Amino acid sequence: MKKALILFVTALVLVSCKGTDKYVLRDSLGKVNKVLVVTKASDWNGDLGSEIRNSFGEILVGLPQAEPILSVSQIAPNGFGSMMKVSRNIMIIGEGEKEEFYIKRNVYAQPQIIVYVYGTDDASISKVFNEHKKEIMDAYIDSDIKMTQKIFEKKKLDESQFETVKNLGITFTAPDNYNKVDDTGDFLWLRQHLLSGIAKTGSNNILVYSVPLEDEDKVAENIVNVRNQIGEKYIPGTNEETMHMITEEAYTPFTSEMVLDGKKTFETRGKWEVKNDFMAGPFLNYSVIDKKNNRVVVFEGFTYAPSVNKRAFIFELEAIAKSMKIK
Known part of the structure; x- marks a missing residue:
């Protein structure tokens, strides 16, 4: 009996230590x-x-x-x-x-x-x-x-407050230091001001919208045209009459196929610029084919951070985009 009790206590200690080891990982x-x-x-x-x-x-x-x-x-x-x-x-x-x-x-x-x-x-x-x-x-x-x-997630923005998000029926996880620039119900633009180093004059930006799904085979080839139309309509430069965001004409974006939220998606990486101005930077575009609702849901991030490296900023936008769920 005594021997059995000792074995039981030993086993209990070993199990406790194992659990503790997992708990106290640095x-x-x-x-x-x-x-x-x-x-x-x-x-x-x-x-x-x-x-x-x-x-x-x-x-x-x-x-x-x-x-x-x-x-x-x-x-x-x-x-x-x-x-x-x-x-x-x-x-x-x-x-x-x-x-x-x-x-x-x-x-x-x-x-x-x-x-x-x-x-x-x-x-x-x-x-x-x-x-x-x-x-x-x-x-x-x-x-x-x-x-x-x-x-x-620990400092999550309440994305449900935006009309465009509600109308599109999506969710995503972004930090709460993103602020609304525009929310029409069809188009959402959020901006986060960068606070470190030279980049404190710059920003990370999120765009969310959808376009009708007309021909699935042509979604990838139309991505640049769609984002140029969105730029002309919603993203002006300092002179709204002559300046707006476009895809940089001297650089061909790279598009690859992936899966996001279980749906066929095209990821496009490229550079944006403002027509007739000197502002420019990288963008990351996810065009998600939502067959259920006969549309393409677009989640784009772009960075304006002159004179500094931008990999970390684009990576944060990638993490936000890949958190998107379509209801």
Whole structure:
């Protein structure tokens, strides 16, 4: 009986400790779109490191300045101590008896994503990395989007106050420092003034509207024309008679197909400018095919932040756009 009681208490303590370990995970640290790579300096300075830097450092489409999709830094395995282990995005590279690739979440902190890439030698590791490169990059980006959305949920704007949102039957999660510029019932324009550094003269902007779904096969090719019409109608420059927002004519936007809220969607990244003026910047447009209501719901974000990098601002707009739900 005594032995059984001891075993029961021991088991209870172990279960309690396990639960406590999960509960007391530290908050992860690090900027969004940044990855800490744990590998030997010799590998990082060689072909393997170049392969990783070139892949993660691919230029993000649509930005006026060249900025990478993901920023990377490196640390040797013997330097990967407790301080480094709370980094949010980590990739661990090493040699083993076989090729392996897997992802773990919330190992040392939360939210956290750790990608493990193993091979029998440098060429083998590079092979595994290249086979899973897109999956790896998507995992980091998706994780950072979810984290950003959770932050915005804590200070969420009440989007139901806007007539356009109610009429379109949508919801989205944006922080409450966005203010209304225009809300016609058919078109919504929200603006957030940027407060840091030189960008304090700039703004992040959200546009929401819909257009009839006439031919699904032509939605993608009509995105530029639609946004130019919206710009002319709703987004004037300093001289309302001669100036309005257009898609930059010297730069061809890049459109890709994806799924948003379970619906076929076209994501377009490009640059906007004000006709007959010098204002310009990047935009991110999501045109969602809503067959149920025979329409295309458009959620667009654009940034005006002269003289500073804009990847972080566009990423926040991406996180907001991808939170959209259509009722």
